Amino acid sequence: MRFSGLRVLKEGLTGNRGWTAHWRDPEPKPAYDILIIGGGGHGLATAYYLAQVHGLRNVAVLEKGYLGGGNIGRNTTIVRANYGLPGNSEFYSHSLSLWEGLEQELNFNVMQSQRGVLNLFHSDGQRDAYVRRGNAMVNQGDDAILLDRDGLRKRVPYLDFDNGRFPVQGALYHPRGGTARHDAVAWGFARGADSRGIDLIQNCEVTGIDVANGAVTGVQTSRGAIRAKKVGIVVAGRSSQVAAMAGMRLPIESHVLQAFVTEGLKPVIDTVVTYGMGHFYISQSDKGGLVFGGDIDMYASYAARGNLPAVEHVMEAGMALMPMIGKARVLRSWGGIMDMSPDGSPIIDKTGIDGLYLNCGWCYGGFKAVPGSGDCFAHLLATGRPHPAAARFRLDRFRTGVGIMDEEGTGAQHNLH
Amino acid sequence: MRxxxxxxxxxxxxxxxRFDGVRxxxxxxxxxxxxxxxxxxxxxGRSFKYHRPRGVLTAGSEEPNALVTVGRGGRxxxxxxxxxxxIYEGLEARSQNAWPSLKYDLLSVNTLAAPFLGAGFYYKTFMWPKAFWEKLYEPAIRRAAGLxxxxxxxxxxRYERAYAFCDLLVIGAGPxxxxxxxxxxxxxxxxxxxxxxxxxxxxxxxxxxxIEGRSGQVWAGEVLAELAAMENVRLMTRTTVAGAYDQGTFAALERVGHHRARAEGQPLECFWRIVAKRSVLAAGALERPIAFADNDRPGIMMAxxxxxxxNRWGVCPGRAVTVFANNDDAHRxxxxxxxxxxxxxxxxxxxxxxxxxxxFEVHRGAQVVGTSGRLGLEAITLRSAAGERRVETDCLAVSGGWNPSVHLSxxxxxxxxxxxxxxxxxPTPGAVPGMMAAGACNGAFSTLACLREGAEAARAALVELGRSVPPxxxxxxxxxxxxxxxxWxxxxxxxxxxxxxxxxxxKDVRQAVAENYRSVEHMKRYTTQGMATDQGKSSNVTALAVLADATGRGIPETGTTSFxxxxxxxAIAALGAGGQGKGFAPERFTTSHKxxxxxxxPMIEAGLWYRPSTFPAPGEKSWRQSCDREVRMVRAAVGVCDVSTLGKIDIQGPDAGKFLDFVYANMFSTLKVGRVxxxxxxREDGTVMDDGTTARLGEHHFLMTTTTAAAGDVMRHLEFVSQGLRPDWDVRFTSVTEQWAQFAVAGPKSRALLNELLDAPLEAGDWPFMACGPVRVLGVAGRLFRISFSGEQAYELAVPARYGDSLFRALVARAEGLGGGAYGMEALNVLRLEKGFITHAEIHGRVTAYDIGMGRMVSAKKDCIGKTMSQRPGLMEADRERLVGLKPVGAVKxxxxxxxxxxxxxEPVRENDQGxxxxxxxxxxxxHVVALGFLRRGPERLGEVVKMVDHLRAVETLCEVVDPVIFDPEGGRMRG
Amino acid sequence: MRITCPLCGARDRREFYYRGAALALERPAPDAGEQAWDDYLFLRENPAGETRDLWYHANGCGAWLVVRRDTRSHAVLEVRLAGEGAQ
Structure with a gap:
């Protein structure tokens, strides 16, 4: 069924009885050409592009819970391409270009809103680091603008510019950045993949990966064994567990990241603001809730919930930066499981096992990567060769030291990125 | 009415x-x-989407309807x-989400368009034409959204935060x-x-x-009086225990000042972290409505x-009340x-x-199937065995039963x-370690059962705490x-x-199911059920039951969304109390601050420290003028700069030398006493972590300096290496950053300046470059280091911090007498750049010793942290971006x-990026401008002209690649 | 979250710095080879369940601690000083 305003009108006039399922709930077949483990944003996008770009239909996505139930459904919805290092530059640029037009491509309103992303700086040193990054963005063909205090004040007058501790000096402005409705992205890709013939199988937990003679042959699941020629693992915070089923250890540590939403409020923040002196970023959803977050809790965790020190630190940063949000009440906090890599950048690569592919290490920046990651992983799965935009996301880069992408410069400690 | x-x-x-201006x-x-x-x-009030009229539904914090705005301005x-x-005298409340008025709300037209605004309608439209989303649709949606x-x-x-500790936290003060x-x-x-x-x-x-022959209210008052008299009991009213966290930590919000006019000095709210060895969840239960046609009118309330x-407020919400229920309790x-x-x-x-x-009349086996009344309930439609009929009533008390408040569990x-x-x-027992549920929140609804469960939970907690348990x-x-x-x-x-x-x-839930949003999380997210300010406290279980029915599953299989x-x-302000203004981070001041x-x-932030950017002289209009003067002053005479912010770590023990060999890339055990x-x-991954000078004060005694930024990291690192990797080595560390005030005295007249203050003047041959040792300065025992970050003959003079202020004043005053003076961070930066000395602008976490031209410092004679991994092939590539100096040679200088x-x-594009x-x-x-940068194969390209492009500042020029050391490359001035 | 430091007693998580897997105590010999160093520095067991990780009592006694913990429940099972041969 094609969605449109006309369709909504027609259904409204006929009692909304004509709406049909956005995706099927098929029984798993005994065998597929490609199995994707993980029905989150990245997995669903991978499925979509496998069908759409490579014409592959004999593909299934195996999801242990419900579609889009992982980090795609519990993030702060920020979309941007403002990285500084080769590898990340071309990848996120590619991803952003896919975001632009995603509604029309998917015929599903994912509400991408290019309301701009502001990275504030508070010292000359920070400014120069952002300038370096901004120049890398422009070199890549993306947009970046250096705003001084006056320029910034016009956009976000409510900041505490003269904050007694860390006055705001300016910002790196990325106009094409913004937000999107996170669940809709998962659903849109799911619907797109399903309508192209891909089986999305929910409540199907992978319990084993079958390998024979150094090549993958299929998986064991809570709904029986499924054979496959190729298997792609794209399970974010659960990467280590799934990879362990194939005897692999990954350069991943799983951490909890909390995020927050306030009660609905009339529009007050019309862009994305990122604080330079504390980990804090905020936007306002179309429903009116302020959506914001900060740094990870910093300890390895699979609990998908965090603790108060991280909560309070985020709130303190918010109050330092924009004390006008003080009366907004936090409605809900939640946690996701982040696949932290040793350099803060992702991995999209083949593994030492033929036919087994890996997509992980998104740390806490996976949302904006969804279309790019799906496209690049689909390319790798379909062709066996890396997509040019993700060629640097190699699994062996830590061992060899070649092409490490440590944007934060914090070194090989997983939780510091 | 009352x-x-x-x-x-x-x-x-x-x-x-006042409410909406009416007194x-x-x-x-x-x-x-x-x-x-x-x-x-x-x-x-008005509802979120259809702007339907809304009245009071509940008598507690679970209220979804009666939301108002209180206060004005920053309050x-x-x-x-x-x-x-x-309420209090002077309270001003206003309705919200209604325009022009609560009674005549223009957007209530949405309710007529409801057929087109069902579950998830916005995912299916507003996509054409593409450009309209951000220009037209989204702004319109945003304006309408929000409350x-x-x-x-x-x-x-003002807000506060506090900690509290107890043996037993009891959440909820019902029976x-x-x-x-x-x-x-x-x-x-x-x-x-x-x-x-x-x-x-x-x-x-x-x-x-x-209870015991008295009203429950009187009994409660007696119990509270007894509790209030106990020193070991703390009663916290207006305090919502809001979250359960690890190891018995609870979040609680105390509303200190919302119930009265603002009092000077009183916080509005206090956010508590309560650490409890055991807890009793006695949070009660929340009544749930029944879904029936038009069940949302003002006047329809929970029974x-x-x-x-x-009973509590002496108010009846209507003149003629009807009760609609599925349980005995509502008959009360x-x-x-x-x-x-x-x-x-x-x-x-x-x-x-x-x-x-x-x-009263009881209609058994009957239901309410409709209601009427535009801004408030006027009548309902009753369906019974006798058929349907209209019943006039202005208040309908509804009860679909009670949902235990399981949230915290x-x-x-x-x-x-x-x-x-x-x-x-x-609640599932054991869901929160140390927590027991009691009373209505545990599904025990009679008063006696509540009292019994409360007592038993406390007794169980006392047993676990090892206390004697009363009968x-x-x-x-x-x-x-x-x-x-x-x-349902x-x-x-x-x-x-x-x-x-x-x-x-x-209908929305059923439509979601038809569209295959059958999982409870999908239904919630697709319909927004339970995502309002009340988080579905009254409605979630009922919605779940409707979902279970529509999907043909049972309620337990359908499951709940996450609490x-x-x-x-x-409020963010309560959770982040203290963060506003200067509160976000501590401030560190040097002894020379005043x-x-x-x-x-002008003082600028350097990490948590404040440091002077320049010391403007009379008549100087810009920082550049001051900076240039200060640089010339150091090069020509003498300058004084507070360098106390650098980390100082006192390292002692017989294995100190060996230890330093292990944590530094280069050799330290061979350093002579009295030398720096x-x-x-x-880092262990082979990238540069920090640099600094380390002095050997004694055979087993070193003093390490770190950069200002990395002082804490280095201290932690040393402790890790010592405790974790080399626990058998005898070496100890103490951070003495705060204990010593240290001043750089730099310039050709530095010795002359020092000699005005030192008890024993320095002779020309004393204290060669990189010497150190004890001195007495104006009668105070201090330390002198012959080190230089400026390339001039320079010293750093350290005294116990309590003398810092007077020493700084003395140094600057005497420096001025010699044609010098104090210099700030800007001049310090220029001086170091002229000499090609690096800071964290260069050692930004991605560079190796090789990249900064110090590859040969990594001693071949010993192992050290980072050595093995620095030899990974990718970190040794000749094509890496490596440190160079740059000077402008194009038209733009x-x-x-x-x-x-x-x-x-x-072309200035990524594919051509060289550094x-x-x-x-x-x-x-x-x-001219001097600069440092990183360039592919940099050191091999000295003399080459490269293009520099700064898109953001619209600067493009040509630069010559030069040695990083632009001034006095032989170092004669420094050593002289 | 609270951790019981063997030297200081039960303290709030705010006092501690987290480093990662206790594997960091098992530094390979310089010549142990590429794989051993890859294992040591980058690859992680990353268990969903019981784990041993390193915490530093930064705002306390300065002790490095090996904490046995459950990453699913955040339950702290055992805390020992890193310097006491906890590996």
């Missing part, structure tokens, strides 16, 4: 307040909701629950909680009893049952809330109303076997357990059974609301930090 003889508030104290009078003890109901006001508080807000508004002004109130606190308190345990209400007692305040308004509402002399139209009970009454990922007999979820002595009270037959949604046409605030109806903190919303400020130095050496420290480097004729500029400044010494 009902004579009812209520537990002070009738003698009239309290005036009303209430009583002390009233909430805004009870006071407005007493004044006959039923319309309090404006949106989305305040009228059912929680206490109340922030003022846009900085929060003008179960009071009993638990009493048992534990009498046993001598440290108890905190917290309740979100202004008054403790819970449902005892809202019901009419007797228990009607009882609460009557009718009984209490009749007893108070209020007209009860009928009790409509969906159960064929419902009990009858002599006091689920905050640590626990899932509640379904109990078929009460058709509700109850159980329960007061006598009612023990009526709780009988109910589930009724009444069949029929029309819109039957589940989530009143977000306007989610039974997440906070239990009820908490003197620097007196000299007019530059050290390069790597400017180099800017953050610009990128390209081959002379290349970048890390630091740049105008050098008055050489008369």
């Amino acid at each position: 009902v004579a003889g009812k209520g537990v508030l002070d009738r003698s104290r009239s309290v005036p307040f 009303y009078a209430g009583l002390e003890g009233d909430t805004l909701a009870s006071a407005l109901l007493a004044n006959g006001v039923r319309l309090l 404006q508080t949106p989305n305040t629950r009228a059912t929680v807000q206490e 109340g508004a922030l003022s846009g002004l900085p929060d003008a109130d 179960a909680g009071l009993m638990a606190a009493l048992v534990a308190g009498r046993a001598g345990a440290d108890v905190i009893l917290a309740d979100e209400d202004m008054r403790m007692g819970g449902r005892l305040l809202a019901e009419t049952q007797q 228990g809330a009607v009882r609460a308004y009557l 509402t009718a009984r209490d109303l009749v007893a108070a002399g209020v007209d009860v139209v009928a009790v409509i009970d969906s159960r064929a076997e419902a009990p009858g009454s002599d006091l 689920c905050h640590m990922n626990g899932r509640p357990t379904w109990r078929e007999d009460i058709a509700s979820f109850v 159980l002595d329960l007061p006598a009270t009612e023990d009526e059974p709780y009988r109910l037959t589930p009724l 949604a009444v069949a029929g046409k029309g819109r039957a609301w589940l989530d009143f605030q977000n306007d989610v109806t039974v 997440r903190p906070p239990y009820s919303p908490i 003197a620097s400020r007196e000299r007019g130095a 050496r530059y050290g390069l420290m790597l 400017l180099i800017t930090s953050g610009a990128h480097l390209f081959a002379k004729g290349a 970048y500029v890390t630091s740049a400044a105008y050098s008055p010494t050489v008369g």
Whole structure:
């Protein structure tokens, strides 16, 4: 069924009885050409592009819970391409270009809103680091603008510019950045993949990966064994567990990241603001809730919930930066499981096992990567060769030291990125 | 209206307040909701999507409808629950999400368009034409969305945070909680009893049952008096325990000042972290509505809330009340109303076997199938065996049963357990370690059962805490059974609301199912059920039941969505109390801070420290003028700079030398006593962690300096290496950064300056470059280091911090006598750039020793942290970006930090990127801009001209690649 | 979250710095080879369940601690000083 305003009108006039399922709930077949483990944003996008770009239909996505139930459904919805290092530059640029037009491509309103992303700086040193990054963005063909205090004040007058501790000096402005409705992205890709013939199988937990003679042959699941020629693992915070089923250890540590939403409020923040002196970023959803977050809790965790020190630190940063949000009440906090890599950048690569592919290490920046990651992983799965935009996301880069992408410069400690 | 003889508030104290500009009078003890109901006001708000008229539904914090804005300016508080807000003289509340007025709200037209605005409609439209989303559709949606508004002004109130510790935290002060606190308190345990209400007692305040022959309200008052007299018990009213966290930590919000006019010096709210060895969850239960057509009109309320308004506040929300229920409990509402002399139209009970009454008419096996009344309920449609008929009533008290408040028990990922007999979820034992549920929140609904469970939970906690347990002595009270037959949604046409605030109806849930959003999380997210400010407290279980029905599954298989903190919303300002203004990070001041400020130095942040950027001289208009003068002053005479912010770590022990060999890339065990050496420290991954000088003060005694930024990291690293990797080595570390004030004295006249202060003057041959040792300065024992970050003959003079201020003043005054003076960070930066010395602008975490031209410092003779991994092939590639100096040779004589480097004729695009500029400044010494940067194969390209492009600052120029050391490359001045 | 430091007693998580897997105590010999170093520095067991990780009592006694913990429940099972041969 094609969605449109006309369709909504027609259904409204006929009692909304004509709406049909956005995706099927098929029984798993005994065998597929490609199995994707993980029905989150990245997995669903991978499925979509496998069908759409490579014409592959004999593909299934195996999801242990419900579609889009992982980090795609519990993030702060920020979309941007403002990285500084080769590898990340071309990848996120590619991803952003896919975001632009995603509604029309998917015929599903994912509400991408290019309301701009502001990275504030508070010292000359920070400014120069952002300038370096901004120049890398422009070199890549993306947009970046250096705003001084006056320029910034016009956009976000409510900041505490003269904050007694860390006055705001300016910002790196990325106009094409913004937000999107996170669940809709998962659903849109799911619907797109399903309508192209891909089986999305929910409540199907992978319990084993079958390998024979150094090549993958299929998986064991809570709904029986499924054979496959190729298997792609794209399970974010659960990467280590799934990879362990194939005897692999990954350069991943799983951490909890909390995020927050306030009660609905009339529009007050019309862009994305990122604080330079504390980990804090905020936007306002179309429903009116302020959506914001900060740094990870910093300890390895699979609990998908965090603790108060991280909560309070985020709130303190918010109050330092924009004390006008003080009366907004936090409605809900939640946690996701982040696949932290040793350099803060992702991995999209083949593994030492033929036919087994890996997509992980998104740390806490996976949302904006969804279309790019799906496209690049689909390319790798379909062709066996890396997509040019993700060629640097190699699994062996830590061992060899070649092409490490440590944007934060914090070194090989997983939780510091 | 008020009902004579009812209520537990002070009738003698009239309290005036305003709602939407109209002046009303209430009583002390009233909430805004009870006071407005007493004044006959039923319309309090508008719903989120359809802007339907909304009145009070509940009598507690779970209220989804009656949300108002309180206060103005920086104190404006949106989305305040009228059912929680206490009235006080001067209270000003306003309705929200309505324009032009609450009564005539233009956007109520949405309700007519409802067929087109069903579940998830926005995912299916607004996509064409593409450009319209951001220009037209989204702005319109955003304007319509949201409830109340922030003022846009900085929060003008004060907030606090605090910690508390106890043996037993009792959450909720109804019958179960009071009993638990009493048992534990009498046993001598440290108890905190917290309740979100202004008054403790819970449902005892809202019901009419007797305990020990007294009213529940009186009994509660006696218990509270006993508890208040115990030193080991802390009573926290107006305190919502909002979250359960690890190891017995709870988040709680105390509303300190919302119930009165702002008092000077009083915080508005206090956010508590309570650490409890054990906890009793006695949070009670929340009544749930029944979904039926048009069940959302003002005047339709929860049956228990009607009882609460009557018995606690002496208010009846209507003149002719009808009850609609599926359980016995709701019949109490009718009984209490009749007893108070209020007209009860009928009790409509969906159960064929419902009990009858002599006091009022009971329609058994009947349902409400419709309602009417534009801004408030006027009539309902009753369907019974006799058919459908209209019944006039202005208040409908609804009860679909009670949902135990399991929320906190689920905050640590626990899932509640379904109990078929009460058709509700109850806490799963052990879901929160150390927590026991008691009373209504555990599915025990009679007063006696609540008292028993509260007492037993406390006794169990006492046993676990190793305390003696008193015998159980329960007061006598009612023990009526709780009988109910589930009724979730009444069949029929029309819109039957589940989530009143977000306007989610039974149809929306069914449509979601039709579109295969069948998982409970999908349904929630697709319809927004339970995502409003009340987080579905009243509506979620009912919606779940409707979903279960539509999908043909049972409720337990359907499962719940996750319960997440906070239990009820908490202001960002309370959670982040203290963060505003200067509070976000501690401030560190050097001993010269005051003197620097007196000299007019602008102070800039350097990590947590403040350091002077320049020391402006009279007449200087810009920082550049001051900086240039200070640089020349150091090069020509002498300058003084406070360098105390650098980390100083005192290292002692027989294995100190060996240890330093291990943590530094280069050798330190060979350093002679009385000498200083530059050290390069790597991370284990082979990148540069930090650099600095380390002095050997004695055979087993070193003093390490770190950069300002990395002082904490280095200290932690040393402790890690020592405790974790080399525990058998005898070496200890003490941070002495704060203990010593240290000043750089740099320039050709530095020795002359020192000699004015040192007790024993330095001779020319003494203290060669990189020497160190003890000195006496103006009679004080200090340390002198012959080190230089400026390339001049220079010293760093350290004295105990208490002498820092006077030494700085003395040094600067005498320097001025020699034609010198103080210099700040800007000049320090230029001086180091002229010499090619690096800072964290260069060692930014991605560079290796090789990259900064120090590859040969990594000693081949020994192992050290980072050595093995620095030899990874990727870190040894000749093509890496490596440190170079740059000087402008193009028409534009400017180099800017953050610009990128390209081959002379290349397009400035990523594929051609060759490097970048890390630091740049105008050098008055050489008369042009000097810069450092990283360039592919840099050191092999000296003399080459490259293109520098700074898109952001619109600067493009040509630079010559030069040696990083631009001034005095032989170092004669430094050593001289 | 609270951790019981063997030297200081039960303290709030705010006092501690987290480093990662206790594997960091098992530094390979310089010549142990590429794989051993890859294992040591980058690859992680990353268990969903019981784990041993390193915490530093930064705002306390300065002790490095090996904490046995459950990453699913955040339960702390055992805390020992890193310097006491905890590996």
